[in-house]
Amino acid sequence: MPVHLSKPPLETPPKAAFRKYRNLNCNALLNQTKTHTKMNPNRNHLHEATAAATVDNAESRPAVETPTAPQRPPSNGDEKLAGSPSDQGAAKKRRRQILAAAAALVVALAAGVYYFRFVLPYESTDNAFIEGYVIPLASQVPGRVAELLVTDNQVVKQGDVILKIDPRDYEASLAQARADLAAAHSRVEQAKAQVKASEAKVAQAQATVVAADAENQRAADDLKRYQSVDSTAVSKSSFDAAQSQARSAGANLEAARSQANAAEADVTLSEAGVVTASAAVQQAEAKVRQAELNLSYTQVTAPEDGHVTRRVVEMGAYIQPGQSLMAIVPRRYWVIANFKETQLTRMRVGQPVEVVVDAYPDRVFKGHVESIQNGAGARFSLFPPENATGNYIKVVQRVPVKIVLDVDPDAELALGPGMSVDPKVCVK
Numbered sequence: 001m002p003v004h005l006s007k008p009p010l011e012t013p014p015k016a017a018f019r020k021y022r023n024l025n026c027n028a029l030l031n032q033t034k035t036h037t038k039m040n041p042n043r044n045h046l047h048e049a050t051a052a053a054t055v056d057n058a059e060s061r062p063a064v065e066t067p068t069a070p071q072r073p074p075s076n077g078d079e080k081l082a083g084s085p086s087d088q089g090a091a092k093k094r095r096r097q098i099l100a101a102a103a104a105l106v107v108a109l110a111a112g113v114y115y116f117r118f119v120l121p122y123e124s125t126d127n128a129f130i131e132g133y134v135i136p137l138a139s140q141v142p143g144r145v146a147e148l149l150v151t152d153n154q155v156v157k158q159g160d161v162i163l164k165i166d167p168r169d170y171e172a173s174l175a176q177a178r179a180d181l182a183a184a185h186s187r188v189e190q191a192k193a194q195v196k197a198s199e200a201k202v203a204q205a206q207a208t209v210v211a212a213d214a215e216n217q218r219a220a221d222d223l224k225r226y227q228s229v230d231s232t233a234v235s236k237s238s239f240d241a242a243q244s245q246a247r248s249a250g251a252n253l254e255a256a257r258s259q260a261n262a263a264e265a266d267v268t269l270s271e272a273g274v275v276t277a278s279a280a281v282q283q284a285e286a287k288v289r290q291a292e293l294n295l296s297y298t299q300v301t302a303p304e305d306g307h308v309t310r311r312v313v314e315m316g317a318y319i320q321p322g323q324s325l326m327a328i329v330p331r332r333y334w335v336i337a338n339f340k341e342t343q344l345t346r347m348r349v350g351q352p353v354e355v356v357v358d359a360y361p362d363r364v365f366k367g368h369v370e371s372i373q374n375g376a377g378a379r380f381s382l383f384p385p386e387n388a389t390g391n392y393i394k395v396v397q398r399v400p401v402k403i404v405l406d407v408d409p410d411a412e413l414a415l416g417p418g419m420s421v422d423p424k425v426c427v428k
Contacts, residue, residue: 121428123347127398128337130357132417135304135328139165139319140297148315156302156328163313163325165298174291181284188277195270202267205260212256216249306330307416329416335367335403337423338377340396346427347372353403358420360413367405369425375399401425 143165150162311326313319335355339347347369355365376397378385403423409415 121426122424123339123343123427124422124424125337125339125343126420126422127339128335128403128421128423130333130415130417130419130421131336132333133330134309134417135306135330137162137300137303137325137328138322139300139325140321141165141170141294142318142320143167143169143298144318145313145315148313150308150311150326152308152311154308156306156308158302158304160302162300162302162308165300165319167295167298170291170295170298174288174295177284177287177291181281181288184277184281184284188274188281191270191273191277195267195274198263198266198270202260202263205256205263209253209256209260212249212253216246216253219246219249300325302328304328304330309416331408331411333405333409333415333417334370335405335421335423337401337403337421337425338398339401341376341399342396344372344399344401347401347425348427352426354424354426355403355405356422356424357415358422359415363413365405365409366407367403367423369401370404371402373400373402 145163146166147164148162149160149164150156156162306328309327309329313325319325335353349369349371351369353367353369355367357363357365377400378397403425
């Protein structure tokens with residue numbers, strides 16, 4: 001006989017859900033009972049009774065509230081997608097494909113913007129280094145180091161004394177040179193006095209010449225008087241005496257003139273002695289200046305502001321002229337960037353550059369391209385390549401580019417020649 005299920009009263013959503021689940025189980029049980037009844041008619045009443053009892057027990061059993069999560073009402077999109085599981089999976093797959101395509105498009109757009117904004121307008125290389133002047137210091141005179149006034153990496157100013165050489169030998173040489181100069185001055189004065197004495201002798205000789213000339217004239221006049229009178233009026237002896245006096249006076253005149261010429265020659269010789277003595281004075285003065293220079297060279301000073309580097313001299317060491325003692329590195333730096341030749345297509349002098357030093361990656365130094373070398377770096381190496389011999393393999397060459405910083409770096413930064421940098425040249 002058919003089983004009639006009474007309609008349950010209105011209940012709260014959890015109870016209604018539990019009641020619906022229980023009724024579904026009961027209906028399934030009744031359907032199973034009918035199936036077995038058709039197959040076995042003798043057991044029809046037994047199954048119907050069992051099913052009825054089961055339903056009565058289910059209705060009489062108190063309802064147990066089972067906590068369930070509140071169910072969200074389906075949206076319009078969910079109602080449209082509701083259907084077979086295969087349709088729902090295809091919809092989810094299409095949604096994932098759309099999201100993946102959108103994400104790929106966004107990434108490609110961002111990559112394109114980054115490339116055209118930050119990559120295409122610039123040329124960069126990591127084959128770049130800081131360059132600067134390195135001034136080696138050497139002594140100009142030999143000697144033993146008496147004082148060493150600097151240490152490694154010390155900051156020095158132009159003119160600061162770096163070391164002192166024992167000056168005693170050079171002080172003695174200077175004193176000797178000054179004494180030689182005084183002696184030279186004395187010889188000059190002596191030569192000048194000799195000139196005056198020679199000039200006096202010349203005056204005396206000239207006076208003797210005048211006296212001899214007068215005596216010669218008197219003797220000549222006497223001889224003429226004797227010759228003008230009759231020979232019988234003058235004795236033979238007197239005439240011979242007059243002739244002898246005339247010849248003697250002429251000879252004395254010639255002797256006086258010779259002495260005058262000799263005195264004038266002595267004057268010329270004395271004047272030459274003055275010139276020689278004056279030259280000796282100049283030579284002595286030069287020796288004094290050289291001795292003073294040698295004495296000043298005992299103090300080695302800094303030629304320029306900078307840092308002391310590569311100090312190899314120690315206190316008490318004996319050094320020779322030209323021996324390297326240390327080096328001064330001034331704080332004037334620039335960058336030599338070895339760009340590939342294919343990167344020079346749009347590079348020009350004056351283009352702005354951003355330089356990042358590997359030691360200070362958080363700092364960016366501004367600069368500009370000062371010059372581009374006319375030739376690859378390999379061409380100026382110690383052994384330039386000979387491309388006409390052997391098998392040729394084309395290699396992209398590097399060209400040095402000089403980059404000058406617009407502002408000098410801070411003094412507290414430990415920058416120096418040879419440090420690695422990454423320059424980025426704006427070629428647009």
